[in-house]
Amino acid sequence: MTSRTREWQLVLPLALFFALFVFAPLALLGAVSFYNDPTMTTPGVAQYVKFVTDRFNMAVLGQTLWLGLLATVVALVVGYPLAYIYMVAPAALQRVLMLVIVLPLLTSAVVRTFAWVVILGRQGIVNTALTALGLVDTPVRLLYTPWAVVVALAQIQLPLMVLPVITALGNIDPNLRHASHALGAGRWRTFVEVTLPLSAPGLLAGCLLVYAGSVSAFVTQTLVGGGQLMLMPQYMYQQAIQANNYPFAAAVAMILLVAVLAIVVMVNLVTRRTQSLVHG
Amino acid sequence: MTTRGVALALDAITHRFGHTVAVDSVSLRVEPGEIVALLGPSGCGKTTLLRIVAGLLRQSGGHVAVGGGIVDELPPNERGAGIVFQNYALFPHMTVERNVGYGLRARGEPRAEMAKTVARMLGLVRMDGYASRLPRQLSGGQQQRVALARTLAVSPRVLLLDEPFGALDKNLRLDMQIEVKRLQRELDITTIMVTHDQEEALSLADRVAVMNHGRVEQFARPDEIYDRPASLFVATFVGTASLLRGKLVDGALECAAGRLALGSAVTPAAGAVVVAVRPEHFRFVDDLHAGLDATIELVLPLGPLVIYDVVLRDGTTVKVTTSRGAGVTSHAPGDTVRVGLAAGAPVAVFAE
Numbered sequence: 001m002t003s004r005t006r007e008w009q010l011v012l013p014l015a016l017f018f019a020l021f022v023f024a025p026l027a028l029l030g031a032v033s034f035y036n037d038p039t040m041t042t043p044g045v046a047q048y049v050k051f052v053t054d055r056f057n058m059a060v061l062g063q064t065l066w067l068g069l070l071a072t073v074v075a076l077v078v079g080y081p082l083a084y085i086y087m088v089a090p091a092a093l094q095r096v097l098m099l100v101i102v103l104p105l106l107t108s109a110v111v112r113t114f115a116w117v118v119i120l121g122r123q124g125i126v127n128t129a130l131t132a133l134g135l136v137d138t139p140v141r142l143l144y145t146p147w148a149v150v151v152a153l154a155q156i157q158l159p160l161m162v163l164p165v166i167t168a169l170g171n172i173d174p175n176l177r178h179a180s181h182a183l184g185a186g187r188w189r190t191f192v193e194v195t196l197p198l199s200a201p202g203l204l205a206g207c208l209l210v211y212a213g214s215v216s217a218f219v220t221q222t223l224v225g226g227g228q229l230m231l232m233p234q235y236m237y238q239q240a241i242q243a244n245n246y247p248f249a250a251a252v253a254m255i256l257l258v259a260v261l262a263i264v265v266m267v268n269l270v271t272r273r274t275q276s277l278v279h280g
Numbered sequence: 281m282t283t284r285g286v287a288l289a290l291d292a293i294t295h296r297f298g299h300t301v302a303v304d305s306v307s308l309r310v311e312p313g314e315i316v317a318l319l320g321p322s323g324c325g326k327t328t329l330l331r332i333v334a335g336l337l338r339q340s341g342g343h344v345a346v347g348g349g350i351v352d353e354l355p356p357n358e359r360g361a362g363i364v365f366q367n368y369a370l371f372p373h374m375t376v377e378r379n380v381g382y383g384l385r386a387r388g389e390p391r392a393e394m395a396k397t398v399a400r401m402l403g404l405v406r407m408d409g410y411a412s413r414l415p416r417q418l419s420g421g422q423q424q425r426v427a428l429a430r431t432l433a434v435s436p437r438v439l440l441l442d443e444p445f446g447a448l449d450k451n452l453r454l455d456m457q458i459e460v461k462r463l464q465r466e467l468d469i470t471t472i473m474v475t476h477d478q479e480e481a482l483s484l485a486d487r488v489a490v491m492n493h494g495r496v497e498q499f500a501r502p503d504e505i506y507d508r509p510a511s512l513f514v515a516t517f518v519g520t521a522s523l524l525r526g527k528l529v530d531g532a533l534e535c536a537a538g539r540l541a542l543g544s545a546v547t548p549a550a551g552a553v554v555v556a557v558r559p560e561h562f563r564f565v566d567d568l569h570a571g572l573d574a575t576i577e578l579v580l581p582l583g584p585l586v587i588y589d590v591v592l593r594d595g596t597t598v599k600v601t602t603s604r605g606a607g608v609t610s611h612a613p614g615d616t617v618r619v620g621l622a623a624g625a626p627v628a629v630f631a632e
Contacts, residue, residue, distance in 0.1 A: 175369035178336050183383035183434060184357030193382075197373050 033250035040247060047251035064232040065259060067150060068215035074154035075210045079161035080203065087169045105159050113220045116152040117143060144226035152224045153214040160213060161206035168202020169195070204271040212260055232256045285313030285470045286347035286437045288333070293342035295328055302328045304494035305342070313468045317481035320491035321517065326474045327442060333472060334363040334440050346438055362436030366443040368427035370415040376402070376426050377411040383434035401429040404463065421452045428463065439464070441473035445480060457484055478518050482506065490514045507626045515556035515628050522598035524555045525632065536594035538572045543625035552632035559587065559599040561625035564617045571618035576611045586610065590619060
């Protein structure tokens with residue numbers, strides 16, 4: 001046996017794991033989605049037809065993707081400067097910042113989501129503060145709004161944005177910045193022309209992670225959105241568990257999967273182009 | 281392009297990183313149009329000094345003057361210092377053309393003007409035809425030419441080169457050294473280069489500042505550095521020198537291995553001294569009173585030269601080079617010889 005074939009065997013455990021717990025359920029899900037009736041007797045594409053011909057269903061899909069995009073933009077606007085500050089901070093401050101950045105990853109999404117419920121609720125921190133300051137007479141509705149979902153998703157997914165950007169910024173040769181300054185470019189021009197384009201691969205990777213995480217974040221979407229806002233993950237749950245319509249729930253899942261995959265592939269194409277520019 | 285050289289003066293430049301002194305009260309006066317090499321081992325403070333001149337680092341003390349005006353408060357581009365980095369630091373995502381035009385764009389030069397300057401610069405470094413390439417599509421030498429063009433495009437008054445040839449292989453290095461010297465002469469631009477390669481410093485520079493532990497040990501022409509080293513460090517760092525320890529008595533060195541008549545007049549010094557001798561200044565002699573008894577240890581024929589590794593009576597080893605021409609007696613390992621100094625050979629004497 002050549003060493004090449006033996007090396008190949010090293011991937012067997014992972015391959016087996018993926019086959020059993022990812023691809024098999026996915027295939028099952030796919031199979032279930034191709035039944036026309038909830039009792040799964042007649043195969044067909046009726047569920048998909050039902051989804052794409054119903055304006056409500058398409059609105060749920062659009063809303064989910066749109067909310068994911070908003071969460072990604074918020075995470076980017078907050079996360080990029082945070083990563084930049086981390087890179088220019090002195091070593092002692094870097095350690096503190098890194099702890100702050102990864103801290104959300106050390107608590108579960110459920111805990112972080114409940115924290116947002118506490119912050120945004122009618123008797124929550126924000127409303128209590130606003131009332132105490134006399135800025136509002138009655139509590140403002142913050143929880144169960146689309147923006148609450150966007151902000152909570154962005155915060156919860158933030159480490160996935162910040163960490164790849166930090167890596168990308170760290171890979172940029174500091175002499176490039178020095179060269180730019182020495183040639184007469186100010187801080188802003190140096191950032192826009194040198195730092196930003198060269199950190200694009202990390203930025204796109206971060207966006208991808210946050211986006212994929214946000215559109216499928218059932219717990220946060222449901223608890224912070226409070227059912228006022230129908231999104232794909234919750235729609236699946238409702239159809240499968242409450243309506244007992246497994247084929248339709250499976251179709252909803254497949255459609256979300258394909259939609260997200262399409263976006264991932266598109267962004268990856270862009271990423272590859274920018275990466276080839278950076279790494280040659 | 282007529283960049284007229286300007287004078288550059290460093291006045292008692294000191295720089296500290298925390299508690300370590302990287303540059304210790306360095307004063308240098310560089311004449312207009314001169315190439316000066318900062319030569320020293322790594323960690324001697326030469327790159328720190330270059331970055332201070334460039335304005336990338338603010339010194340802890342002292343002043344930098346370009347063309348007579350103190351530039352300490354000015355950012356890099358306003359002090360007229362252009363720097364070429366060791367790894368060239370070309371922007372990897374920009375074409376050659378955009379790299380070279382970067383400085384001009386930053387200062388808001390009109391498009392047409394910019395295109396003209398970029399084309400002229402690429403011609404100057406013989407890189408016309410490469411305008412639309414990306415840096416990664418270029419060889420090391422080509423990247424360096426582009427880096428030079430990018431720096432020269434903004435007409436700096438002083439050109440700073442950080443280990444300019446360190447990343448090039450040996451053959452290319454000589455080509456680029458000639459190229460840089462040609463450009464420097466053509467533009468008559470005052471240049472400071474940092475290097476740890478003594479051959480590079482001695483062959484390219486008009487004057488060399490040998491640095492050690494943040495201080496300038498000697499600042500002189502290359503031949504002076506080689507023939508009259510100002511310190512033991514310079515004597516051993518630049519070129520090869522054999523060290524003999526002893527006392528000066530009547531213009532000769534008395535050491536454990538015997539008595540060596542010095543080839544040229546030396547200032548008498550009391551107490552223990554170290555004499556540094558270049559291998560080519562030793563001679564094999566017959567005179568029983570002028571030389572030191574020695575045994576040939578190793579013979580290295582090196583083209584036109586032969587290098588002998590010779591052991592003196594007290595165990596000190598010295599290196600002797602002789603030419604290998606016709607009529608020159610050659611020695612074999614094990615031979616006993618007498619080693620003396622050539623008449624008029626410069627010797628450097630340092631207090632122990």
